[in-house]
Amino acid sequence: MDDLRLSLLLNAVSPQVGGVLVRGEKGTAKSTMVRALAGLLPSIAVVDGCRFACDPAAPDAQCPDGPHDLGLPDAERATRLVELPVGVSEDRIVGSLDLERALAEGVKAYEPGLLAAAHRGVLYIDEVNLLNDHLVDLLLDAAAMGRSYVEREGVSVRHAARFLLVGTMNPEEGELRPQLLDRFGLTVEVAATREPVERAEVVRRRLAYDADPEGFAERWAQEEKELAVRITAARSLLPSVVLGDPALRQITAVCAAFEVDGLRADIVMARTAVALAAWAGRTDVIAEDVRTAAQLALPHRRRRNPFDAPGLDEEKLEQTLEQSAGEEPDGGPEDDGPGPEGPPDGGGPDGPSGGGQDAPEQEASGEGAEAAPSRTAPAPPQPAAPAASPYRTRLLTVPGLGEGAGGRRSRARTDSGGHTVRAARPTGALQRLHLAATIQAAAPHQLARGRDGRALRLRRDDFREQIREGRESNLVLFVVDASGSMAARQRMSAVKGAVLSLLMDAYQRRDKIGMVTFRGSDAVLALPPTSSVEVGAARLEQLPTGGRTPLAAGLLRAHETLRLERLRDPRRRPLLVVVTDGRATGGPQALPDARRAAQLLAAQGTAAVVVDCESGPVRLGLAAELAQHLAGEVVRLDELAADSVTHLVTDLIRSKQKEAA
Ligand SMILES: [Zn+2]
DSSP: OHHHHHHHHHHHHOGGGOOEEEEEOSSSOHHHHHHHHHHHSOOEEEETTOTTOOBTTBOOTTOTTOOOOTTOOEEEEOOOEEEOOTTOOHHHHHOEEOHHHHHHHOOOOEEOOHHHHHTTEEEEETTGGGSOHHHHHHHHHHHHHTEEEEEETTEEEEEEOOEEEEEEEOGGGOOOOHHHHHHOSEEEEEOOOOOHHHHHHHHHHHHHHHHOHHHHHHHHHHHHHHHHHHHHHHHHHGGGOBOOHHHHHHHHHHHHHTTOOTTHHHHHHHHHHHHHHHHTTOSBOOHHHHHHHHHHHSHHHHOOSTTSOSSOOHHHHHHHHHHHHHOOOOSSOOOOSOOSSOOOOOOSOOSOSSOTTHHHHHHHHHHHHHHHHHHSSSOOOOOOOOOOOOOOBOOOOOSSOBOOSEEEEEEEESSTTTOEEEEEOOSSSOOSBOHHHHHHHHGGGTTTTTOOSSSOOOOGGGOOEEEEEEEEOOEEEEEEEOSGGGOOHHHHHHHHHHHHHHHHHHHHTTOEEEEEEEETTEEEEEEEEESOHHHHHHHHHTOOOOSOOOHHHHHHHHHHHHHHHHHHOTTSOEEEEEEEOSOOOSSTTHHHHHHHHHHHHHHTTOEEEEEEOOOSSSOOOHHHHHHHHTTOEEEEGGGOBTTOHHHHHHHHHHHHHHHHO
């Protein structure tokens, strides 16, 4: 908790430190502390009446409320903390442009969004790891340029948007993209307090509050006032702090030793060390500042492997600090100091690369593997069956018309995938003008509307919107039965080959993919939703098999995964592909439980396909029943190939039936 407090205070002293990412489990009071930060920040002067918080000393030349005259009366107001909810819309973030007014009346009607509100303040995102990818892109752009930009049909608005980014996340619910991770100056790991002494202190405070709420608040207010005074003092000391060569050498040595990418880490570390010195009331940076700066600024830049322990290797840090403190510069000209700013982001791998998220899952699967054999005795862990060669699969789609990102799977309102265009009356705010249809709609009324000059007289109900229909990409979530009932080696090879084929198909169609597997006592998220088909294929190859068949657990895990993914990426429609023979074992309730779980998914509106893996002369048809409960389709394993004879024949019969009807 002390690290979190210190990180927030350092940002208050020097906003250039670049914000804080707080990582920790639920119920650790992260949000309360972050919200308290805003109260400690000094107030700012703004141009009176400007909705974009222009600084009277240097107003934004492009301010939509401008141009402002210098020397206008200014106002003083508290620094804002703007909360960005996870399910927020794009319009709410960047602001909304009333395109109809802009075209009909020739005025820019712009309603500022959250980025405008956060300018010169704090932008706080609780559960930032659940933020929709598309919105993350908007944020990264704004953070990189210090401006927000909205453009529709050639009408554009831009305004300054510089803010302190503060986020919280629970790493168990998914990792951040590396580009976004890099945007946070500092990270802090917060754990629920387990130390008895600290716990006792929390309890004592709570009792003190209950006994005398007013007195408690008074003492707390006093403490807050003192903090605010100290922050102001540190702020004014900040420009006089000197970062000497020895400290700078230590910073670059530590960054090199911990193998962080780019210069951004060095710069953030330097700024943090300087802020620490100012906070301590010093004008020179000492080794202790560098050590603390490393602990706060490096952990999230260094971590590449989800199995690495969080934090820094203290011993290595100590050694590096000592060695580099004694070193003299090696004579060369020091022209390779930190550049003006970090390199522009982007171009990095997309999606959660590997992700720390799977660490706990792996453990869970380990437990499952141990628990299973003890109950169902004859199921020793088998060597993983190799996947049969992949083939081209038939196209599985989400029914209806989506609005997701461009791709090659399901029908959608989008520009990509060989789109067609038609005109329609706008249902919400006008997004994309269909010019010809709009003129056609307005033309018959020109005389009646008293058209005199050259301008076309447009009214709101003349506007027609372009509806573009193409194909979108989806999230294809596989739920794969890896239990004993499937584990006949040859069959498992065929199943793996099928899943691998579907994975490759998903890759070509630019889908996001994820995989839940179930066996033994539990289901695990073997592959959190990602765009990396390589990771998916690798996980599939190593998939252990055997044990009982907890089908319900598999479906429930899928349900939970889709719930979180819907928060992160609401426009991407999921397609659930359940690869199973439909059997469920582990007690008399196993099958009814699985059906209830399937109905839960169906109630959520999830599109589903069951790939029926049942084989042999006696068939129970359980997979088809499962598909019914999922309100989905069933495809037999041997019908999955695009050119499978059965599939071709069935399609032929279907099209003949359609023709006849
Ligand atoms: Zn302004």
